[in-house]
Amino acid sequence: MIDFPTAQKAGELLTRVRERRPRVHCLMNTVVQKFTADGITAVGGIPSMTSSPEEIEDFVLMVDALTINLGTLDEARRKVIRQAVAIANAKGKPWIIDPVHCDYSPSRLAFAREMLALGPAIVRGNQAEMSVIGDVAKALRIQTGPQDLLQDQNRAATIHNGHPWMAKVTGTGCLSGGVIAAFMAVETDPVLAAAAALTATGVSAEIAARHSRGPGTFEAAFLDALNGLSTDEIVSFARIERHEN
């Protein structure tokens, strides 16, 4: 039996993240490490960030899920990502990959495909990135933007929540990868986990926009809203559309 994401389920999973406080390790571009860490903390998780090869095994063993982000990707981070994915796969820890700007660089795209072959639970990108990624076999495919589209082999859904200012704040997509990982730590079905995470961030963005004058104040208000988000707010404001696949 296959479950479809619902607002009710999103609310339940948010409560579960807050109760269990999952640890999320981020192999994250150097640009948005703090914003991503603040987002994971706001939703109820505990972030860590090292990209050191000497330490990565210790950290991956300590955490519940990983987000692998390909922004500012150099050879050192390529190596440490390979290490981290090998350990995560060996230990059955879920991971999501975010192939940032893979449409700019053939070498980055090649690395993204190498990682996709290793079986992430989810791949998330914007339209330009997902169009060059192409098919992704068994992973849940998420294209974020004005709407967030989720599609696996059996199900498809659109999350209609969010706000245009999200695109004006560097790193909202990267942050959502970290928040999705926190939800993956408490829910084994990637579709349910990701839909809940994207509903939580999208509803928080809508709440934040009411308290903002532009993208700068929106960024702060977004973290406020994510931190204070109630299951009632999720259930009231969620706009999750189910598609026949």
Added chain:
Amino acid sequence: MIDFPTAQKAGELLTRVRERRPRVHCLMNTVVQKFTADGITAVGGIPSMTSSPEEIEDFVLMVDALTINLGTLDEARRKVIRQAVAIANAKGKPWIIDPVHCDYSPSRLAFAREMLALGPAIVRGNQAEMSVIGDVAKALRIQTGPQDLLQDQNRAATIHNGHPWMAKVTGTGCLSGGVIAAFMAVETDPVLAAAAALTATGVSAEIAARHSRGPGTFEAAFLDALNGLSTDEIVSFARIERHEN
């Protein structure tokens, strides 16, 4: 015929940046990558940030202008900056250099001079940095501070816009390098491009200060103001002083 910067021209160039959405690559210190990216986005450009030697050629070929910032400069970034500048020069893409803290370190100053010999369109620093840099041959020389002074071989101008809280927010100078690069992508005359960019950031700072209690809220309000800045606001508030050279 030589043009002098005016408020009207600054407004026109802001409109042009918003319409053309130039791509700006940043070889940026690790401290203020997100703030710089948010500033470029707020003004209408599209930022990228990788310092990876495997990827830099792809990224430089994709973008319209570069900002080269010497903060947190290590040997790896020295190499990638040399790569990026060689490609930019070969392809005729404009670049600006920001010799952060070159007054602290002789090795950083030596590298700044090596880069200056390669022909940036603009060099921008604070008073301490510009005094050790000395003459800069053909580049437009910009000294930012309470006033911003622009001087090339034929023209000199002072931008009197800005706010003291800019000096309390780490990275406003670095951000302005990125914003100047966005304007250089749409205007080949460095004096007109830089004067417009510094007027836009200075006027935005003045608007932001009205909505702030200190440097923390100012930073957020500054991004709001830069994102919402109208050509009317630029024309109304610009204080560009032309000097006989």
Added chain:
Amino acid sequence: MIDFPTAQKAGELLTRVRERRPRVHCLMNTVVQKFTADGITAVGGIPSMTSSPEEIEDFVLMVDALTINLGTLDEARRKVIRQAVAIANAKGKPWIIDPVHCDYSPSRLAFAREMLALGPAIVRGNQAEMSVIGDVAKALRIQTGPQDLLQDQNRAATIHNGHPWMAKVTGTGCLSGGVIAAFMAVETDPVLAAAAALTATGVSAEIAARHSRGPGTFEAAFLDALNGLSTDEIVSFARIERHEN
């Protein structure tokens, strides 16, 4: 004769930091470099951040104090930290160490112990970090959290200032290491310097919380409050408890 920290002394030291504007070099994890720099600036110091081995000697010679933070610790930063500490010790410059997440990784803990043997003035961590660190010989030991506990061989004190949202903002502990270093630059007694710095940050957090809706707006308001903090506010709100040791 041994002095105990007081609110009055904390106010005096804040004034001294603002007058002398000490330079603080940070060997800082890549996540919170900007937030730490903004905090040092807000309190009145001048931050720098390079981790480049070619530049570290120049920078350490220029500054008045150092903060050594073990977040996102790789082999390159281990080496540069060793260089920096050797120069600081040779020149008699005070330094504080912050063994971030040393409870996650045996190799990071081993490096923390190697550094502790080199004689930092202060070691600061959270409860999990300080419990694995164990005894620290002559250094002042600080455990931050809901209360901040300071203990050296002769004195112990608790700072009761602060706000729970500090734990929701990534890097408040790292920032406090930078602020403590700024106070160490103007006061040779580590207990007095650290108590003043933690009182300043704790009181600022309390002031900030009144202007905030959650951790996002709190972060901005905290920098506002730290920048605007008066000695009267410190003296009025400080809650420094002296213990018999």
